[in-house]
Amino acid sequence: MAREVAESCIDSINLELVHTYATRLHPTKPELAARRIEAIGFQVGLQLAERYTKERPRFGDHLEAIKFICKDFWAEVFKKQIDNLKTNHRGVFVLQDNRFRWLTRFSLDAPTSGNGTSSSEANQANSARASQAAGQYLYFPCGLIRGALTNFGVPCAVSAEVSALPACSFIVRIKG
């Protein structure tokens, strides 16, 4: 099974980015690390948006811009589309990806042999810890979305949450 070198590189860079910012540069200030990583994603999103919309006309409204992000932009960057888009028609959109590429390899250590009753609780505790740790790896994609939307003229704030690995959702709140 051959893989492109660039794919493996981007996976490794993302791992190392989070690891460096969270543990080496700002071990005591996780919010600062988060904002730095998100800022890097913002820049990348700005530039990628320029590149992927060279041929297209301007977007009519916010919904078209978000739909572009879900379909073409996500397909270019992560090789698949967003699986589910929900909105409350008041400026809040939820983009759900059921198999986010950078979370597919996330796995905790298997629990050591326990009896049947305790294993289900251990599983729940495990998945709670996994969701928490996975949140760090979603700062960069949040910045990506925010940068792309800002370049389309849609000021917004983006946050992410992980419910069950490897599914995650991004919440976009449009400002103004």
Add this chain to the structure above:
Amino acid sequence: MLQAPGGAVGSSTRMRCMYMFNRQGVCLHYHVWLRPVSVLSRQEDQKLMFGLLFSLKLFTAKMDPVGGSKGQLGAAQLQGQGCSFHSFQTNTYKLSFMETPTGLKIVLVTDSKMSDLREALKYIYSNIYVEYVVKNPLYTPDTPFKCELFNQNLDNYVKTLS
């Protein structure tokens, strides 16, 4: 270290156990499917296995009638270079071995009627170990691991081996 759930693994599998060592001899992973008799403690068993691999590699390099290399102690070699044994067989089991250029040693102990396992070992390294352990954000290199995804994928893969 994973305890084998004897009932979960089907009787069609002929795998017994698997070891993975890094360059320093630390056992990174020990996976067992079927091992009814175990004479030594876990640590002694792993130390014995690593010592055996080390000595066998050295022995095969020294006895090579065609190659000229002196077989540097402990240095990892590219695939195909140098001289390294890849399996030995007894009347009850077969042991297959592979060493990667990074010094990672993978040992697979199976039923003696198993076919050649070199391709399988390569697959296990590149598509299961690299994908699910090396690329796991929560794994620190050179430490023993027991990732869920690695275990699941390994179990699924060995069921397809004949």
